[in-house]
Amino acid sequence: MKIALFITCFNDLLYPDVGKAVVRLLNRLGHEVEFPEDQTCCGQIHFNTGYRDECVPLVRSFDQAFDGFDAIVSPSASCATMVRHHHETVARHSGDASLVASVAEVSPRVYELSEFLVDVLGVTDVGAVFPHSVAFHPTCHSLRLLAIGDRPRRLLEAVSGLELVELPGATECCGFGGTFAVKNADTSVAMGEDKIGALIGTGAEVLASADTSCLMHLGGLLSRQRSMVRVMHLAEILASTGPAR
Amino acid sequence: MSGSPAGREPLPTFAGTPPFPEAARTALADEQLRRNLRHATTTIRTKRGRAVAERPDWEALRLAGAAIKDDVIARWPELLTQLEANVTAAGGIVHWARDGAEANAIVAGIVRAAGATEVVKVKSMTTQEIELNEALAREGIEAWETDLAELIVQLGRDLPSHILVPAIHRNRDEIRDIFRAEMGAAGRPAPADLSNEPRELAEAARLHLREKFLRAKVAISGANFAIAETGTVMVVESEGNGRMCLTLPETLVTVMGIEKLLPTWRDLEVFLQLLPRSSTAERMNPYTSMWTGVTPGDGPQAFHLVLLDNGRTDVLLDEVGRQALRCIKCSACLNVCPVYERVGGRAYGSPYPGPIGAILTPQLRGIARHPVDEQTASLPYASSLCGACFEVCPVRIDIPEVLIQLRTQVVRQHGWRARTFGEEPVAMRALSTAFANPGRLDLAERVAGGAGRVVGRRGRIGRLPLPGLLGAWFRRRDLPAPARTSFRRWWRSRSSRGES
Numbered sequence: 001m002k003i004a005l006f007i008t009c010f011n012d013l014l015y016p017d018v019g020k021a022v023v024r025l026l027n028r029l030g031h032e033v034e035f036p037e038d039q040t041c042c043g044q045i046h047f048n049t050g051y052r053d054e055c056v057p058l059v060r061s062f063d064q065a066f067d068g069f070d071a072i073v074s075p076s077a078s079c080a081t082m083v084r085h086h087h088e089t090v091a092r093h094s095g096d097a098s099l100v101a102s103v104a105e106v107s108p109r110v111y112e113l114s115e116f117l118v119d120v121l122g123v124t125d126v127g128a129v130f131p132h133s134v135a136f137h138p139t140c141h142s143l144r145l146l147a148i149g150d151r152p153r154r155l156l157e158a159v160s161g162l163e164l165v166e167l168p169g170a171t172e173c174c175g176f177g178g179t180f181a182v183k184n185a186d187t188s189v190a191m192g193e194d195k196i197g198a199l200i201g202t203g204a205e206v207l208a209s210a211d212t213s214c215l216m217h218l219g220g221l222l223s224r225q226r227s228m229v230r231v232m233h234l235a236e237i238l239a240s241t242g243p244a245r
Numbered sequence: 246m247s248g249s250p251a252g253r254e255p256l257p258t259f260a261g262t263p264p265f266p267e268a269a270r271t272a273l274a275d276e277q278l279r280r281n282l283r284h285a286t287t288t289i290r291t292k293r294g295r296a297v298a299e300r301p302d303w304e305a306l307r308l309a310g311a312a313i314k315d316d317v318i319a320r321w322p323e324l325l326t327q328l329e330a331n332v333t334a335a336g337g338i339v340h341w342a343r344d345g346a347e348a349n350a351i352v353a354g355i356v357r358a359a360g361a362t363e364v365v366k367v368k369s370m371t372t373q374e375i376e377l378n379e380a381l382a383r384e385g386i387e388a389w390e391t392d393l394a395e396l397i398v399q400l401g402r403d404l405p406s407h408i409l410v411p412a413i414h415r416n417r418d419e420i421r422d423i424f425r426a427e428m429g430a431a432g433r434p435a436p437a438d439l440s441n442e443p444r445e446l447a448e449a450a451r452l453h454l455r456e457k458f459l460r461a462k463v464a465i466s467g468a469n470f471a472i473a474e475t476g477t478v479m480v481v482e483s484e485g486n487g488r489m490c491l492t493l494p495e496t497l498v499t500v501m502g503i504e505k506l507l508p509t510w511r512d513l514e515v516f517l518q519l520l521p522r523s524s525t526a527e528r529m530n531p532y533t534s535m536w537t538g539v540t541p542g543d544g545p546q547a548f549h550l551v552l553l554d555n556g557r558t559d560v561l562l563d564e565v566g567r568q569a570l571r572c573i574k575c576s577a578c579l580n581v582c583p584v585y586e587r588v589g590g591r592a593y594g595s596p597y598p599g600p601i602g603a604i605l606t607p608q609l610r611g612i613a614r615h616p617v618d619e620q621t622a623s624l625p626y627a628s629s630l631c632g633a634c635f636e637v638c639p640v641r642i643d644i645p646e647v648l649i650q651l652r653t654q655v656v657r658q659h660g661w662r663a664r665t666f667g668e669e670p671v672a673m674r675a676l677s678t679a680f681a682n683p684g685r686l687d688l689a690e691r692v693a694g695g696a697g698r699v700v701g702r703r704g705r706i707g708r709l710p711l712p713g714l715l716g717a718w719f720r721r722r723d724l725p726a727p728a729r730t731s732f733r734r735w736w737r738s739r740s741s742r743g744e745s
Contacts, residue, residue: 007732007733009680009686011732012686012690012731012732012733013690013693013694013727013728013731014725014727014728015725015728016728016730016731016732016735019732019735019736020732020735035732035733035736037683037733037736037737038682038683039683040679040680040681040682040683040686041676041680041686043680045673045676046673046676046677047649048630048649048652049652049656049669049673050625050649050651050652050653050654050655050656051653051656051670051673051677052653052656054673054674054676054677055677057677057680057681058677058680058681061680061681061682140629140630140631140632140633141632144631144632144633144635144636145632171633172583172631172633173583173629173631173633175583175629176629177628177629177630177631178629178630179626179669179714180626180628180629180630181718182714182715182717182718183266183626183669183714183717184265184266184269184584184626184627185266185717185718185720185721186266186269186270186273187266187269187273187584187587187588187627188629189720189721189722190273190587191583191584191587191629192722193721194587216724216725217722219723219725220718220722220723220724220725221721221722223705223707223722223723224707224721224722224723
């Protein structure tokens with residue numbers, strides 16, 4: 001199986017450790033991973049903000065970069081959603097029949113990390129060790145659009161030493177919402193503060209999620225409030241073989 | 246020049262509401278409002294979940310509801326004509342109104358012809374949309390709201406903030422104070438020793454309204470449904486005030502948006518299951534009133550049905566946006582919306598608040614045909630696109646999909662000044678250019694990484710006094726500093742070392 005890592009522009013620049021964790025994890029499970037260097041951005045920022053024309057070249061370059069892989073694995077539920085659910089809309093908007101065809105070819109091969117591990121590789125115990133208490137934030141895109149369900153939970157429950165704590169109101173949006181976070185910053189922050197209020201009440205040491213975008217927002221609020229709670233991507237926990245550094 | 250009865254100060258309207266981010270900021274600062282909203286939405290959300298879970302065929306009902314409404318829209322002219330013919334045959338009079346002004350003029354004419362100077366009203370979103378009360382006030386006609394929550398809003402000279410529970414932003418103490426201070430000027434006063442007990446508040450409202458029900462010659466209602474094949478019009482409600490209005494006065498005027506149509510009587514089977522469970526979390530609503538034209542010797546002897554367009558046919562222009570016309574105004578989407586829960590309804594600047602308002606208001610205001618004002622253009626962005634609304638919508642309106650669609654229309658309507666100098670359009674183009682090829686992205690990442698090293702401390706960027714959208718991030722949040730080595734650089738160095 002020819003596996004590509006779709007890092008996402010966001011992780012590439014702000015959270016490179018998440019990408020490294022995916023590589024380490026998949027290598028440990030015995031799989032080679034390639035990083036097609038022509039990849040840039042899936043176009044989600046443009047699409048969700050209403051810039052559909054500007055999105056077309058990004059969809060085209062995505063399909064070129066990832067042509068020929070059996071599985072395209074991403075540590076981002078929201079970017080995986082963009083490719084699987086919305087690239088088709090962009091392609092149809094472009095009126096370019098060849099783009100519609102290449103999207104139909106490439107998009108279904110994109111998997112969010114936990115989907116890939118559980119559904120394609122068939123593993124839930126990835127041999128990780130992480131002796132910390134963890135609250136999991138199931139992001140809106142992973143929950144409602146990708147419908148990855150309890151896959152991340154099953155993976156976390158199998159991690160040695162990990163204590164999974166219930167996050168009250170877990171399914172409610174954290175308030176990130178892409179450009180919503182800056183266009184409606186006050187509302188976004190109000191939603192995020194309620195979320196971290198619930199989080200801090202759990203006493204968890206770590207907040208984990210399948211999207212670093214939500215974690216950037218929640219982590220940004222925690223950091224400003226000088227909280228000791230750390231935010232970590234699911235991949236970093238699954239790649240871990242001991243206490244967090 | 247007074248816009249209200251008896252020379253009092255003008256009634257408040259949504260006109261002048263600032264764009265959503267600004268209106269939201271004001272609402273967020275109101276701690277009492279946030280507590281009231283959180284309590285009310287959380288309660289109703291939980292109850293709705295239970296009521297819906299009782300139905301194993303809920304998804305099938307949703308699909309049927311969506312299909313029936315889509316069929317209505319596809320056969321609009323035919324079904325509307327059929328409705329008109331059947332209402333007329335049953336002794337009713339049908340009027341067609343292109344917009345709110347036409348509808349208001351028709352209603353005022355009917356009230357005047359009936360020799361009345363006041364009307365009682367059943368709770369109606371459509372008449373709020375066209376600001377009928379304000380229009381009647383200008384004609385010297387007093388319109389009395391008889392739904393409890395609408396009465397609270399009206400007496401408080403307030404604006405509604407929820408479709409179903411318009412006074413959701415008020416708690417019991419505030420309601421007692423409004424009743425004590427305002428009921429006397431509008432009719433029977435509240436008892437001087439009125440407490441904040443729901444039972445006492447309801448009794449005060451009942452006595453206050455009773456004299457209006459018995460006196461009024463004309464009633465005005467909206468409609469939840471109208472059946473084309475029989476000409477039957479229907480209102481569902483919880484308090485019985487509707488039944489009073491629909492049966493006691495001599496003349497009944499119903500103002501109905503043309504999307505309220507259903508083809509057949511049988512279709513009610515679907516909607517009378519979907520609507521109560523979604524809106525009040527009840528298996529069945531307490532009062533269901535139906536009437537077909539006029540029945541001699543029983544109920545109003547004159548019935549007028551005003552069929553209102555007011556932008557609805559414009560909504561049809563947008564293939565994606567038109568699903569908003571399925572809406573049955575249940576307000577389930579409001580109750581689950583994390584944005585609505587925090588800012589309340591008035592920030593949306595329209596009687597239709599929350600997620601459905603964010604997609605309906607811009608479309609009714611003609612966004613598909615012409616540029617809209619700044620407040621209207623801000624509504625499609627008043628959402629984090631979390632999708633909770635779509636999940637609960639009983640007629641499967643994919644609200645996030647429509648929000649994104651409307652955002653493309655807002656962007657398309659940017660003038661040359663916004664395109665050239667606007668922070669967001671310029672940033673979006675710059676990003677698109679940077680992302681156009683990996684070399685440029687790599688360069689941008691190195692620049693960002695360098696900048697991050699300058700302003701970052703221990704891997705994070707704290708308070709940055711920046712203007713605009715970027716500054717909005719930093720007011721209450723930090724940001725991780727861009728990595729010194731991006732993933733792609735790390736990968737390249739790793740590959741060149743021959744690692745795998």
